[in-house]
Amino acid sequence: GASELEALVTGALAREVFDPGTGGRGGIAARQVPTALITTGGTESNQVALLLAREARGAGVRLVHGANAHHSLPRAAWLLGLAEPVVVPAPAGALDPAALDEALTALPGPHLVAATAGTTDAGMIDPLPEIAAVCEAHGARLHVDAAYGAGLLFSDRYRDLLAGLDAADSVTLDLHKLGWQPVAAGLLAVRDAADLAVLHHRADYLNAGDDTEAGLPDLLGRSLHTSRRPDALKIAVTLKTLGRSGLGRLVEQVCDGAREFAALVHEHPGFELHDRPTLSTVLFRPAHAADDDVAAVRRTLLTDGRAVLGRARADGRLWLKVTLLNPRTRPDDLAALLTLVEGNTPR
Structure with a gap:
């Protein structure tokens, strides 16, 4: 079967x-x-x-x-x-x-x-x-x-x-x-x-x-x-339950969420946005922060259990990486994440 x-x-x-x-x-x-x-x-x-x-x-x-x-x-x-x-x-x-x-x-x-x-x-x-x-x-x-x-x-x-x-x-x-x-x-x-x-x-x-x-x-x-x-069984159950349109809505929710987060970053004077997201990943960093500070913020939030951020190097600098995969993420969650990063960035 x-x-x-x-x-x-x-x-x-x-x-x-x-x-x-x-x-x-x-x-x-x-x-x-x-x-x-x-x-x-x-x-x-x-x-x-x-x-x-x-x-x-x-x-x-x-x-x-x-x-x-x-x-x-x-x-x-x-x-x-x-x-x-x-x-x-x-x-x-x-x-x-x-x-x-x-x-x-x-x-x-x-x-x-x-x-x-x-x-x-x-x-x-x-x-x-x-x-x-x-x-x-x-x-x-x-x-x-x-x-x-x-x-x-x-x-x-x-x-x-x-x-x-x-x-x-x-x-x-x-x-x-x-x-x-x-x-x-x-x-x-x-x-x-x-x-x-x-x-x-x-x-x-x-x-x-x-x-x-x-x-x-x-x-x-x-x-x-x-x-x-x-492993085909779980994929089949998901496809049968949600169909193309159901999965498509989830994809659109996380991609839209990434665009919302990018807009928050772009409008905040304390942050720098790398580029408009294509999928559900956003690269950003505290403005004027050194690479060592960017890395330290990520590790602090990770070890304290408050946020899991990725990291990426682009244009010769280190960036924090947010990859949205939870369709239930809301604007308040995104704003709270930005506040967390801001509060843990060395002055």
Whole structure:
């Protein structure tokens, strides 16, 4: 039952990513069937994406990613024995398509380009349509790490921020972020299910040929694991209970909350806002504070049990990071947080 349920959930989410029937690179070709496999999270999804690229393009495939990419991508290249990745500048936090084009022109192929939809530090989204066009021009395979940003797919209001996502060959999703699932809740969606053929594995006591031919589920080639939890169940329950519109409302609430918090910071003379938020992450810092003071404020609030703030380095400075994931956060909560930070900043 869990195996059948997993097939339904992964198929539905893959179609949500790739929007079948639109034609061209931005859609699904007639011979392609999108699908997804369950993983432990974004890190494993990125690892499998690189594995599939290596098997599709050969061991000489070169990973090219932005300076804003998640650390798991170059680490996966190392684990798989690939060449040292090429890092492309990401001015203002997003990968630069012109710099990507220059890098691919200078670098012998084959290439695997990894873009990001929802960076770890600031929740920014790379310019996916432009990146996809560069990849198309160079014949490069495209992977998008949307572990954070994929939740926007459920929102009619914010979905357009992911324009170009459907041009990818593979996409990382992690519903323990903007899907409100306990870990593990990762997925790797692929444009063409045929890409997963390289993962096929036979162990007679698990997936004997005659059992598979008789119609029994065979998931041994859809995971790097053998025994694993039925993580598709909790995802299915959430999708069945809330549906796309229900999840979309939750996504919109936290993204709207981030914009409200950013406005509070912008209007407060004692704080500096890094930039308008793209997702539900806001970077800010006390005005005129030293980096050591910013770090100390975060640790104080954490050890006192009053607030859990992240940290990020951007523009050569240290920033406090608020990532809103609780849809029930209210304006009073946001104002109280700002007061807490202000009261604990050294004068």
